[in-house]
Amino acid sequence: MADAERSETYGHMAVARRVAALRATVAGWKRAGESVGVVPTMGALHAGHMALVEAARRDCDRVITTIFVNPKQFNRPDDLQSYPREEASDADKLVAAGVDLLFAPPLQEVYPEGFQTKVSVSGLTNCLCGLMRPGHMDGVATVVAKLFLMTAAERAYFGEKDYQQLLVVRRMARDLDIPVDIVPVPTVRDADGLALSSRNALLSAEQRARAPAIHRTLTAMADKLAAGGAVGEVLAWGRSALEAAGFDKLDYLELRDNEQLEALESLDRPARLFVAAWMGPVRLIDNVAVVAGR
Numbered sequence: 462m463a464d465a466e467r468s469e470t471y472g473h474m475a476v477a478r479r480v481a482a483l484r485a486t487v488a489g490w491k492r493a494g495e496s497v498g499v500v501p502t503m504g505a506l507h508a509g510h511m512a513l514v515e516a517a518r519r520d521c522d523r524v525i526t527t528i529f530v531n532p533k534q535f536n537r538p539d540d541l542q543s544y545p546r547e548e549a550s551d552a553d554k555l556v557a558a559g560v561d562l563l564f565a566p567p568l569q570e571v572y573p574e575g576f577q578t579k580v581s582v583s584g585l586t587n588c589l590c591g592l593m594r595p596g597h598m599d600g601v602a603t604v605v606a607k608l609f610l611m612t613a614a615e616r617a618y619f620g621e622k623d624y625q626q627l628l629v630v631r632r633m634a635r636d637l638d639i640p641v642d643i644v645p646v647p648t649v650r651d652a653d654g655l656a657l658s659s660r661n662a663l664l665s666a667e668q669r670a671r672a673p674a675i676h677r678t679l680t681a682m683a684d685k686l687a688a689g690g691a692v693g694e695v696l697a698w699g700r701s702a703l704e705a706a707g708f709d710k711l712d713y714l715e716l717r718d719n720e721q722l723e724a725l726e727s728l729d730r731p732a733r734l735f736v737a738a739w740m741g742p743v744r745l746i747d748n749v750a751v752v753a754g755r
């Protein structure tokens with residue numbers, strides 16, 4: 462076996478830094494007829510990520526988790542710089558959860574000298590985070606396409622917390638004929654409703670105490686819409702509720718359909734409320750389903 466094909470081990474888990482090592486391990490599994498699931502992450506793992514791992518563990522013979530802080534999906538240098546990196550404790554969590562292989566490549570393994578390709582999904586990316594964070598969704602689509610081709614997994618697990626990302630990744634895999642099923646996993650929240658996120662660690666105690674208002678406001682808005690409230694009025698109410706709760710700036714607060722992300726003026730299709738709001742230096746996102754006639 463060539464050096465590049467060798468994985469390290471950590472407990473019973475293989476750790477691959479090189480694509481060749483990842484591929485050699487996966488090839489062995491596939492020869493044995495085993496199914497493979499992948500959970501792509503940027504690390505600093507929390508219970509939200511672990512829900513994806515657990516779903517993969519239930520469905521697949523073998524589970525790969527990837528940790529790669531992808532510079533191409535960061536549109537602000539300070540965000541990339543402050544993004545938490547905790548590989549040692551992440552590896553412990555993955556071993557405890559029964560993950561078979563951690564793929565944690567260095568930057569040059571993913572983007573070697575001379576890299577020039579971009580995967581870009583249009584339509585779905587012309588709104589929400591796609592609009593507010595230029596280049597972000599292309600960065601996501603590019604790295605996820607590469608991870609799908611590197612791992613050859615037949616299932617990939619994504620959180621509904623990043624709902625637009627989930628739709629973009631699904632569209633990309635279909636459009637490029639990558640044979641992978643995208644499996645959505647519901648958002649995992651703290652007891653006070655705040656969606657778990659690696660960036661929550663960057664909130665001060667006082668900001669963290671105010672942050673759950675984002676989810677409280679979305680659920681109250683969903684209730685108002687379900688009870689027949691007019692979309693424009695409910696959105697205006699939500700905007701002032703978030704402002705009153707101490708959010709500094711709102712990137713968006715919108716009602717959009719579940720599939721194409723078209724903005725809705727009435728609740729005529731399955732829909733979700735989407736928000737991105739700033740609490741101090743941290744940009745929080747969340748979304749909830751709106752069920753008509755609830």
Ligand code: AMP
Nearest residue numbers: 502503504509619620622623648649657
């Ligand atoms: P990230 O490490 O932030 O890129 O996230 C990796 C994956 O975990 C993505 O599919 C996210 O949607 C998912 N994820 C992050 N936070 C949560 C959460 N609170 N609940 C469910 N999935 C999540």
